[in-house]
Amino acid sequence: MSTENNDKLIKDLLARVEALEEQMPEDRLALGVMSGDLDKTIAAFIIALGAAAYDMEVDIFFTFWGLSALRDPKKRAKKDMLGKMFGIMLPNGAAKLPLSKMQMMGMGPKMIKMIMKKHGAKSIEELIEDAGKYGIRIHVCTMAMDLMGIKKEELIDYPNMQFVGVGTFVDIFSKAKQCWFL
């Protein structure tokens, strides 16, 4: 082959490598927390923290029932009628989340928490605090907030909590290496 031919081939390779670099999923984990179950929310934070320890960037998107985990029982917000109804029906904060199984009228979550404490496992409140320290980003679905009448003022203090729409979430997960819903 001639040098000119090589010039062409190299130019073509460069363009293709650039395209590949553009398409390559980033070293990021995107989690969607939707269930509002204690066990699933704990799992989300344990995995998020595990991934952060492996230097992955982690984004957690909270929507629907998942929002309950972010409510701060010590805070209040002005709400309309429907918002008040939801406010009463939805668990008021991470400490009040139900289990996805063996709820047993509140006995299940108490039992799980007792066992976790006995084994020196961190509580959900501590896991959330750790997540903030490790730079795990929390994104709150504004559509779900609107629907359930949940206000920013009643949410926990968390570093750089973002309030986003579906478009932003699509943007986040489409670049992530992994994304899943819990």
Place this chain on the structure above:
Amino acid sequence: MSTENNDKLIKDLLARVEALEEQMPEDRLALGVMSGDLDKTIAAFIIALGAAAYDMEVDIFFTFWGLSALRDPKKRAKKDMLGKMFGIMLPNGAAKLPLSKMQMMGMGPKMIKMIMKKHGAKSIEELIEDAGKYGIRIHVCTMAMDLMGIKKEELIDYPNMQFVGVGTFVDIFSKAKQCWFL
């Protein structure tokens, strides 16, 4: 280095870039809808439409309880005894789907729908219609249809609805950038 040496290196690079291009996940989202819950099915369509708006290709795979969302209450199909039993027990169409939480004997879904309407959010029927317009592909699991005695004739009209086995689904999600179950 000599030109011949460069020729060899370029040939090697070409082969490796081709292999990378082959392996690179495509700009596609694959969703599995299995729960048959109103909230999770709505979430699937909102995310699907969000991804489609970002020019991602979207495939949704419906299986198990998820099939209920695709039933058309105005259509009927001939069924055997077991099929009839399932037909009665399973929700007959998207409008009848239960919530994953706060079902409250049917009050929950009514409340959610009322609130969604109040906020100008689209109903699940409208979301499904939009999905068809945006070229989102719906694949129905034939094994689940067989097990639950659900027939093609009783499903909604949807452009290019596909009836597929697990193999096709594996093929679809293995190429997708993201895949998740709701």
Place this chain on the structure above:
Amino acid sequence: MSTENNDKLIKDLLARVEALEEQMPEDRLALGVMSGDLDKTIAAFIIALGAAAYDMEVDIFFTFWGLSALRDPKKRAKKDMLGKMFGIMLPNGAAKLPLSKMQMMGMGPKMIKMIMKKHGAKSIEELIEDAGKYGIRIHVCTMAMDLMGIKKEELIDYPNMQFVGVGTFVDIFSKAKQCWFL
């Protein structure tokens, strides 16, 4: 361009292609089984086997309620008080798993199994056995074992069952092309 210039460009391309090869997700599927529901666990194994048939490597991670599917009702283990309580409350083996929907006090799972048998579909026990034959790797979350007092001695015989922490799971799914929770 000169040959020296090409030398430099080729060297740069080589480095970038190597980086891409390093980052490229492997042809692997990672599943997390957390629910302990019969339908979701069956779905996990059907998809795992489908992916294995397409030559994907498959890792399944069992945690929380998911562990019940791996208990062998014929085996026993020494347990403390709490472990015994959990042992009684949790389903003792795959045959005892509940459905995520239409449990109907045990009628639902019986009906599903009857229908699956009628259609010649494999039972969950057979699916697990097949998974072992096809080299699908099962990883058991040691943290969940600790919390629920579940011991290795009471789990089914499965080729090369691994007992792992969250770190290993993060390592597994971060390399996988797809990962999802059921």
